Amino acid sequence: MNAPRRGQPPQHWADLSPTQRRELVEAAGQRTYRARQLSAHYFEGLRDDPADWTDLPSGVRDQLATTFLPQLLKPVTTTQADAGTTVKTLWRLHDGALVESVLMRYPDRVTMCVSSQAGCGMACPFCATGQGGLQRNMSTAEIVEQVMDGARRLDRGEIAGGPARVSNVVFMGMGEPLANYKAVVGAVRQLTTPTPDGLGMSARGITVSTVGLVPRMQQLATEGIPVTLALSLHAPDDELRDELVPINTRWNVEEVVDAAWEYARVTKRRVSIEYILIRDINDQASRADLLAKVLRRRGNWGWVHVNLIPLNPTPGSKWTASRRRDEDEFVRRLEARGVPVTVRDTRGREIDGACGQLKATEVDAGV
Numbered sequence: 001m002n003a004p005r006r007g008q009p010p011q012h013w014a015d016l017s018p019t020q021r022r023e024l025v026e027a028a029g030q031r032t033y034r035a036r037q038l039s040a041h042y043f044e045g046l047r048d049d050p051a052d053w054t055d056l057p058s059g060v061r062d063q064l065a066t067t068f069l070p071q072l073l074k075p076v077t078t079t080q081a082d083a084g085t086t087v088k089t090l091w092r093l094h095d096g097a098l099v100e101s102v103l104m105r106y107p108d109r110v111t112m113c114v115s116s117q118a119g120c121g122m123a124c125p126f127c128a129t130g131q132g133g134l135q136r137n138m139s140t141a142e143i144v145e146q147v148m149d150g151a152r153r154l155d156r157g158e159i160a161g162g163p164a165r166v167s168n169v170v171f172m173g174m175g176e177p178l179a180n181y182k183a184v185v186g187a188v189r190q191l192t193t194p195t196p197d198g199l200g201m202s203a204r205g206i207t208v209s210t211v212g213l214v215p216r217m218q219q220l221a222t223e224g225i226p227v228t229l230a231l232s233l234h235a236p237d238d239e240l241r242d243e244l245v246p247i248n249t250r251w252n253v254e255e256v257v258d259a260a261w262e263y264a265r266v267t268k269r270r271v272s273i274e275y276i277l278i279r280d281i282n283d284q285a286s287r288a289d290l291l292a293k294v295l296r297r298r299g300n301w302g303w304v305h306v307n308l309i310p311l312n313p314t315p316g317s318k319w320t321a322s323r324r325r326d327e328d329e330f331v332r333r334l335e336a337r338g339v340p341v342t343v344r345d346t347r348g349r350e351i352d353g354a355c356g357q358l359k360a361t362e363v364d365a366g367v
């Protein structure tokens, strides 16, 4: 069953629902309960090596592994920073496409930043991924496997700080997650389904970040999986946002903020507004005031939190991060208007692993 499906990655255990797993295990001539055993190994025990499935006869192990756990991600390079607590991995997919994921360990949590597409079609001029265009959507299992790899490495104690679990997943790697809606929602379900059928993470620990694909934001609110939604706003006015986030010409500031507000109302989850600070482009005091106004127009009941991100450098970009005093003033003005705001602690800048720096080129792959 895992012969390549015309251009698509081979099907994997993490693409399947529990029912599909049982059916396919039976179709492969195995007893139905083997499905539960395999799930327990894969999601709960974090064991993807059939040699470790000691409760299964070896013939069964090999058959299940070959049929259901094809290797979807081949590690090309691993780069570390922050004394080994930030780890960026470059992966090669079955068709040669390259993507990256970043593991970030903090004292109280571990966040996996995952890619949802090889490349990205949104063409935001400040983001390295956007410069190369979209190659293809990733499958559910290709997304899930990025998290599982981090989970396995943490479990084996391979990440500085000793054994740990993945507590947070952010869809802030390469790609626009809501442009690959089905696979992304599928991945969120695999991650949040209780063990042994899924990884058993809390939806609260998962953040889906979007440029603002309004119909998909509305749809996400109806899925019954209360993930945190992050909206990459970056400008409070259409004139500037049309330039910074080109899809704004399709869904403008009013529409995306309305959709974010609606998401918060339906899911009771606070929405995060992402705002990169770019020197003299979007960091003026007047824009801070306008941002506060745009957000407060929907009422001030704590539906929103602004996350300011100092611009990370990308090759060929003429833009740079804001001056410290402009950043401080921007924060002060939002706070003065009662808008909760934090400045993001950026990790991985020196390994091109920070927000907007993932581009996964052949140069990175050393070929």
Ligand code: SAH
Binding pocket: 122, 126, 127, 128, 171, 172, 173, 174, 175, 176, 177, 209, 210, 211, 230, 231, 232, 274, 275, 276, 309, 310, 311, 312, 313, 314, 355, 356, 357
């Ligand atoms: N396509 C989605 C998710 C990927 S980007 C989105 O745009 O939301 C994740 C976050 O990194 C977004 O908020 C994005 O705007 C931000 N980002 C992109 N390039 C950046 C850069 N050069 N410096 C800082 N943040 C950047």
